[in-house]
Amino acid sequence: MTTVDLRIVDKASAADGVVTLTLAHPRGNRLPDWAPGAHVDLVLPGGLVRQYSLCGDRYDPRTYRVAVLREPHGRGGSAFVHDELSAGDTVSIGGPRNNFPLVPAGRYLFIAGGIGITPLLPMVRQAELLGADWRLLYGGRSRASMAFLDELDHERVTVRPQDEYGLLDLGGWLGEPDWSRKVYCCGPEPLLAAVENRCAGWPAGLLRTERFVPAEQGAPVRAEPFEVAFARAGGSVRVQPGQSILDAAAAAGLNVLSSCRHGTCGTCETGVLEGIPEHRDSILDDAERAAGDCMFVCVSRSRTDRLVLDL
Template sequence: MTSLVVTARDDVAEGVVALTLARPDGGRLPDWTPGAHVDLTLGSGDTRTYSLCGDRRDPSSYRVAVLREPAGRGGSSYVHDVLRVGDRIGLGGPRNHFPLVPAARYRFVAGGIGITPLLPMMTAADVLGAEWALLYGGRRRASMAFLDELRADRTTVVPQDEQGLLPLAAWLGPVDPDTIVYACGPAPLLAAVAELVPAARLRTELFVAAELAAPVRDTPFTVELARAGATVTVDAGTSVLDAARRAGATTLSSCERGTCGTCETTVLAGVPDHRDQILADHERAAGDVMLPCVSRAASDHLVLDL
């Protein structure tokens, strides 16, 4: 895994810190596209996934923003309370499950920290000469990151304590065939946008996991780990990821809620029961990859490339 050093750390809103990361030797980092994210392995040993929100034309640094989550699993607390300039962390990726596709017009909708993947998209839209506008909501103005970086002529800022909920219907209006809507934020926001925008014109990324659907089956199944040379039984109370780890398989994971894609694994045989919030419909239909942190088996047996 590539090692990065924290070269800058900035408080960009209440409870949000931005990190600038570079290689220790100052060398070139892997290229990335708007909507991409990286996996960062922290000194605590935890791996967390963050959207890249800096300048993709700068090959020497990455920028991410981290929201403090008091009810989280400790990753954000480590970043806020422990991580300092000069510290080193591990890098995985970048990967992109939320790419910017060509369009004549864009409408961007951000809820809270969901602004981060949209920042480079808006820059790219400017470069492409596309028309765009942003609707950005948050609990309080002070908690909304990067307000000073947004184009005032194309941005509508709606702090909830001042103006209430986002006026989605009035702001979006009818979505014409030349427009694509990008929305990122918590599940209730994305659900509200999805009620107003045709699926073919909508791209979303979830920053807070939605409630998982019930699995196709609640009986045990077996998983063969091709590289580890082991077969495990997965019961109703165990994830495929945990069962694989106990059997000696090694794989990175981050959110463990089916929202980041870090643990994406190749399926060599069997039929997965997809319960993630990352894979597209055609990827689910193909059945050749799955996210073992939340997805299970629809067949009696799976063979995974682990």
């Protein structure tokens, strides 16, 4: 993973348990452009790599902004950001990358739960700039826990803290599928599962979701080993049950860029030239899975005896 060192020029509280980091190049250089839905990898001590959505002004070429929720039961990444990092410190980032792009539509419904507001905030701004008809439904445990409320004072935004209103009225907001409207949802797994369940049977492409943690997966389709051939590097490996393609490739001396190793960040996306992948990521939509021309080798496997990858 290629990284660049950026300086923290501001650290601020955005809500209970949420801090924002504003990052800039130490020499004031222009940063790579990004679009709504993009995220960066934050590289922390001890080899921790965490993905955070960019939630600042995409037209500001000099700074990035991310928001970090303290995860009491996490693996230490968010605690380090909250407790150890300060303005003036330097951090390494990779990216930006975008697995959750805002596609053209006449109408948008954005549904955010808690820290899931972060990728949707730039989308709301972009939809407004484009003159699209949009609505945002924003839920959270309480108002105090919901970040960026001061930036969302708009008649098209409906704020529904659970301690005041109960669970979100997803049925009333989602209604029936509408070809002119795209629905974007990001938040905790129960919200995503509820939205996906409510939209089951909708035409592909009308609903897009993004997960910060991998979706629950059943057992792999194949319990037997399978072969993976490398079209550009040459050679092949035998991938054993319980072994990832990523690890099998590394054992054979092939370096594949990776980050999360959970099928959520998109770093290890690889083209599929032959064979049928078993997708076990939390990124691709139904149409992309059906196409079968790419896969994420940190988690996905094979439905056939042999895969040929563009590696």
